[in-house]
Amino acid sequence: MPPLVDHHCHGVLRSDPDDAVFESFLTESDAPAAPGTSFFDSQLGFAVRRWCPPLLGLEPHCPPEVYLARRRELGAREANRLLLSASGITTFLVDTGLPGDLTSPAELAELSGGTAREIVRLELLAEGIAAEAPDPDEFLAALADAIGAAARTAAGFKSVAGYRHGLDLAPEPPGPAELRAATADWLAAGAGRLASPVLLRHLLWSAAATGLPLQFHTGFGDPDLRLHQCDPLLLTDFIRAVRPTGCRLVLLHGYPYHRGAGYLAQVYPHVYADMGLSLSYTGARAEAVLAEFLELSPFGKLLFSTDAYGLAELYVVGARLFQDALDRLLNGWTASGSWSARDAERVAGLVSAGNAERLY
Template sequence: MPAAERPDPAELPLPPLVDHHCHGVVRSELDSAAFEAFLTESDAPAALGTTFFDSQLGFAVRRWCPPLLGLEPHCPPAHYLARRRELGVREVTRRLLTASGIGAFLVDTGLPGDLTTPRELATASGGTAHEIVRLEHLAERTADTALTADDFLTGLADGVREAARTAAGFKSVAAYRYGLDFAPEPPAPAAVHTAAERWLAHRSDDPGAAARVTDPVLLRHLLWSAAHTGLPLQLHTGFGDPDLRLDRCDPLALTDFIRAVRPTGCTLILLHGYPYHRGAGYLAAVFPHVYADVGLALAHTGARAGAILAEMLELAPFGKVLFSTDAYGLPELYVVGARLFQEALAALVNGWVAEGAWSRRDAHRVAALLAADNARRVYGLGVASGRDT
């Protein structure tokens, strides 16, 4: 589409975005290799003679971020990284976060590394931040100090209850640790106790290899423990790094669990979804307690982000789709996630208005739902800025 005919995102009035699933950014300076590592889901360096900048995400970073640092769009990566080092990581983080248009961050704090806290994100951006507690990380921290299975299960129950007092929601990466094709019903207490004993013994014998919780019985126990708190529960679905088996991350595999958990009143949010995002949209359409996003997929599909968002909006009710970036490590990923979402949404709804399929008023209303209002409703943030963590 010629530039003169391309819909201007500014023509679509949006409230400050609510990024309902994201992570901290690194506090330290990054060399080129470390920076590029955040542009891919691969756990290996780029193939010989190639670069991760040569990807949809890499091109999107070069499109949107250089002007925020005083450079021309699409400048060479070496020029961009040199300018980044010249300004310093704190100034780059401040500039990029404040330019992202994100007013509230819901931060999954379960990833390792020297990452900014939710409060630091809020300070750098001028917005607000709220914590999302990763269940597996909570279990692993509890296991570090537990001497027996009883100690662990009591500590875990206390930890979930305490987290529910202050967090905006919970998150599970069961998709990584086992897959989504787990048994849907809550595990029996005796089975949970046996699984906890087995895991703790394994951790004692081989701490490095057994540190992570992967037992499906314990993962189900975590999910059901969170479901009974009344807080929203985020579930990773679809693509990610090679630590998962993508064929076992189809959100449709959760159908029986979705049915089973419904009586608890727990709201489930299916994250990312790609390439199964249409299935996530279907689940959001037929189950009242299921919501979905395409967060990570938009950044990684770059110039094709509009097609992915359009596929989600084919079937998912407009009050059931949320915005997220899944930004991690680089403040650039907040900018890219937000700009790609805004541009894709503007192009879609303005096109539908031009065709007569939507009214302008409905387009503006639905855009606000996706950008912020749905997340504020689901997480209980209210219509104004929520509490800082």
């Protein structure tokens, strides 16, 4: 299989997690596992036990307690190095907007032996500026400067508007009076979590104006979102409105709305679909889900990612599940005569790395 470009991911923990913390990264839930079980009892948990133990010198499917003991014996840095360097990922585009004692893009590159670039999270950028610029006009000027500065070094921008409000935003950019009033209200209220739909729209249009790719969280996530408000089809009017700017839009994750994301990527030239997170969480069913991504998504507009966060294991699982699922699908389609072997090889290269290299 070709090398991988992970176009949407996060840092990993610098220190050894205890068992409960480790398990917390195997779920999007904020509650304990069902009584008598653990979060290893899931498609993602089983995938970790299938793919990761051999990289640390253990048998596949070993008990969780054996795996975690071995991980602690090696220490966080060595375990991270072994796992990341074996993932097959050569380039990491890292969303740095999540909290915790996580590795930077440079540290991730060092541990893996690859390269890394930053994806700037818009909402976090604005919240940081607000702490230093409490006046509305000062804030808006500083925000414009910061987005411009970020565009000179970052690979792209990311929005979590789906978490903060939902994707059913008015499609047009806010007018000056509307924007200033919303900014003043937000700053006067203490400028905490940015959830104003007016400011969220301003962030999206400001990022679009830079010409860099703009990633959107769509589909499932933790309980902080309302899933029905994260259907990528809700972005249709914005997709149409922003098209003249030339900004490329990347619809992350998508599941269970991934077929809708594939449709949007097919009918709009500036829209791309991503499979990250969807395959990791569906585990042994990843082949079926990947096949659904490949129903309507143009082969030149579907991107591999892991959305790995906190655990280096999630990089391994995301990469292995993708490669295994793609290999099975392509072998089946070539064996049936539906695809030629040459076309299968070319599409594998596009989805694994080529599309991301061209887009970013």
